[in-house]
Amino acid sequence: MIEPPRPRSPLAMVLLALLAEEPMHAYRMQQLIKIRRKDDVVNVARSNSVYQTIDRLLRDGLIDVHEKLAGGVGPGRIVYAITANGQKTLRQWTDTMLSTPAREFPEFRAVLAVLAIMSPDAVRAQLERRAEELQSTLAQARREQQMARKLGLPRVLMLEHEHMVAVTRAELTWLRNVLADLGSGKLTWSTEEMLAIRDKFES
Structure with a gap:
């Protein structure tokens, strides 16, 4: 192809x-x-x-x-x-x-792929910090949208901004669900279990 x-x-x-x-x-x-x-x-x-x-x-x-x-x-x-x-x-x-969506390799997905080397508590602490950063990003984005409306900017000039807001909101929603599962213990793991699973599937 x-x-x-x-x-x-x-x-x-x-x-x-x-x-x-x-x-x-x-x-x-x-x-x-x-x-x-x-x-x-x-x-x-x-x-x-x-x-x-x-x-x-x-x-x-x-x-x-x-x-x-x-x-x-x-x-x-x-x-x-x-x-x-x-x-x-x-x-x-x-x-x-x-x-055509590009095949991209964002760093966040890369670190999600190796989370099993960290403890659930450590992951939860860092993801909570990420959630705070995303909330700040959305707050800033709302201010910029209000300014764009006041200036009368055509929507086409703000489409990449709209996309960023939509993607950030979706990530934040997903992140809050993951944090809730980490907090309740619904999502948990141990390094030993992950190594055993790795050995099982790689043998």
């Missing part, structure tokens, strides 16, 4: 989408990502991440140099534009990412 086309990173798609609006330089792209709060969905914590992604897009022929702006006191800036191949690729990426 042929794997549907996906970007190497979500940042590549976001940069292409920005250039689909109009040509711009790297610093402007970085500014818009932060102004529009897209740094919640793509990682631009490292200052050179945008520039590294731009280099890959250039090598792949998805963008090219539109013009070079002379600098005043500092260095000049290069303005980039999306190519015809970039437009086609952006459409392929967005179609695939909207329609």
Whole structure:
């Protein structure tokens, strides 16, 4: 089965989408990502991440140099534009990412897969802390939704925020159920039992 086309990173798609609006330089792209709060969905914590992604897009022929702006006191800036191949690729990426769930490897699911090495009490303590963090996230999200409504932002600009809220609420509901089962003893285990089960199924 042929794997549907996906970007190497979500940042590549976001940069292409920005250039689909109009040509711009790297610093402007970085500014818009932060102004529009897209740094919640793509990682631009490292200052050179945008520039590294731009280099890959250039090598792949998805963008090219539109013009070079002379600098005043500092260095000049290069303005980039999306190519015809970039437009086609952006459409392929967005179609695939909207329609086909990706096989992802989130760290929370990874740690859930090895919980048997910890005691139920230790797991419960850490999951209680996680539940508190998720509640804080939802509280902040509600404030941001209220602000978006006051500003009159179109809903389409907040869909990724809506999705985050829905996923966070679902996780919090699941987490509270797990915590209740841990608290009542309905969910419990011992390392010895888990090793015996492992030996049984791996022999």
